[in-house]
Amino acid sequence: DVKxxxxxxYLVKRTGEKVFLECVxxxxxxxxxxxxxDPGLGLRLIYxxxxxxxxxxxxxxxxxxxxxxxxxxxxxxxxxxxTNQTSMYLCASSRDDNSPLHFGNGTRLTVT
Amino acid sequence: DxxxxxxxxxxxxxxxxxxxxxxxxxxxxxDYFLWYKKYPAEGPTFLISISSIKDKNEDGRFTVFLNKSxxxxxLHIVPSQPGDSAVYFCAASAGNDYKxxxxxxxxxxxxx
Numbered sequence: 001d002v003k004x005x006x007x008x009x010y011l012v013k014r015t016g017e018k019v020f021l022e023c024v025x026x027x028x029x030x031x032x033x034x035x036x037x038d039p040g041l042g043l044r045l046i047y048x049x050x051x052x053x054x055x056x057x058x059x060x061x062x063x064x065x066x067x068x069x070x071x072x073x074x075x076x077x078x079x080x081x082x083t084n085q086t087s088m089y090l091c092a093s094s095r096d097d098n099s100p101l102h103f104g105n106g107t108r109l110t111v112t
Numbered sequence: 113d114x115x116x117x118x119x120x121x122x123x124x125x126x127x128x129x130x131x132x133x134x135x136x137x138x139x140x141x142x143d144y145f146l147w148y149k150k151y152p153a154e155g156p157t158f159l160i161s162i163s164s165i166k167d168k169n170e171d172g173r174f175t176v177f178l179n180k181s182x183x184x185x186x187l188h189i190v191p192s193q194p195g196d197s198a199v200y201f202c203a204a205s206a207g208n209d210y211k212x213x214x215x216x217x218x219x220x221x222x223x224x
Contacts, residue, residue, distance in 0.1 A: 004155070035214075040121075042114070042201060043156070043214040058211060090155055100146060101212065103155030 003027070004104035006091050011109045019078040021107050023091030030096060032074035034058075034066065037088040037106070049074055050097075081111045115139045116204050118215035126223050131189040133218050135202030138183065142204040146212070147176060147187050150199045159200070160187070192222045 007022040025032065031050050035043040035058075045058030047066040055066050063085060067075045074093075078085055088108050092101040117136045125131045133147075143164035148156035162169040162176045162185070169176050175188045189196055202215040 009153075040216050042116075042118075042216040043203075043212075045211055045213075048211065092155070098144075100158035100161065101148075101156075103148075103157070105153065105155050 004091055004093055004102050006089075006104040006107050008107050009105065011107060013078075013081050013109065013111050015082060015111060017078075017081050017111075019081050019109065019111075021076040021078075021089055021091075021109070023074045023076070023104055024072050025074075025091075025093040025102070026072065027093065027095070027102075028071065029093035029102075030071075031094045032068065033092040033094075033101065034064075034074065034076045035090045035092065036060070037090055043090065046076065078109075081109075083111050085109065086111045114216070115142075115213045116202055116215040118200075118202055118218050120218050121216070122219045122221070124221045124223060125192050127194060128191045131187075131192045131196065131220055131222070133187040133189075133200050133202075133220070135185050135187075135215055136183055137185075137204050137213075139204070139206060139213070140183070141206035142213075143207060144205045145176070145178060145185050146203045147174075148201045148203060148214075150201065150217070156201055189220075192220075194222050194224060196220060197222045 004025045033048040034046040049055045049068040065077045091104045146161040147159040149159045150156040178185045199217045203212040
């Protein structure tokens with residue numbers, strides 16, 4: 001069974017802080033994704049990566065960056081957290097572009 | 113601008129009856145559609161998918177119908193069970209695009 005692990009379930013950060021969200025998958029998947037989930041908006045893609053050291057912008061990349069130094073790990077970075085980045089963040093992976101996504105349990109980030 | 117729309121934020125159904133969830137899309141390039149189910153405090157899990165070359169796909173109690181001309185798909189759950197109470201997300205992708213576009217979700221409550 002695929003396991004996607006997000007390092008934190010809940011985080012509370014202050015405006016202006018640099019925030020790191022970590023995600024690890026154990027199935028040697030090529031593709032990894034970061035989404036945020038907000039009420040009434042569903043899941044919106046922030047960034048994705050289809051290979052080590054490769055990254056592509058999703059639909060809402062502003063204010064975020066990512067890092068994929070190893071195949072199993074995909075990090076989301078909030079360079080300077082703002083209150084409008086308070087959200088549920090979901091990491092996902094997939095074997096290839098025709099395979100369903102496997103999601104982690106999410107990190108609920110609150111920026112005060 | 114959301115390309116995948118779930119216009120019903122919630123649905124309440126009696127146990128044993130049929131649940132019908134609807135999803136509309138605007139991008140005519142979408143050719144692969146998926147439904148995900150999400151329980152509170154967990155990440156979404158893949159439920160069922162359909163390719164645009166089909167108009168129906170069935171998996172146990174779950175059936176997805178696709179009407180390409182109307183850019184509409186629906187998920188039928190028969191019979192509905194209390195464990196089906198969750199948020200259901202419709203998602204779509206185009207060709208070899210890695211990105212999935214998600215709807216806002218429909219919260220299903222199955223009453224005993």
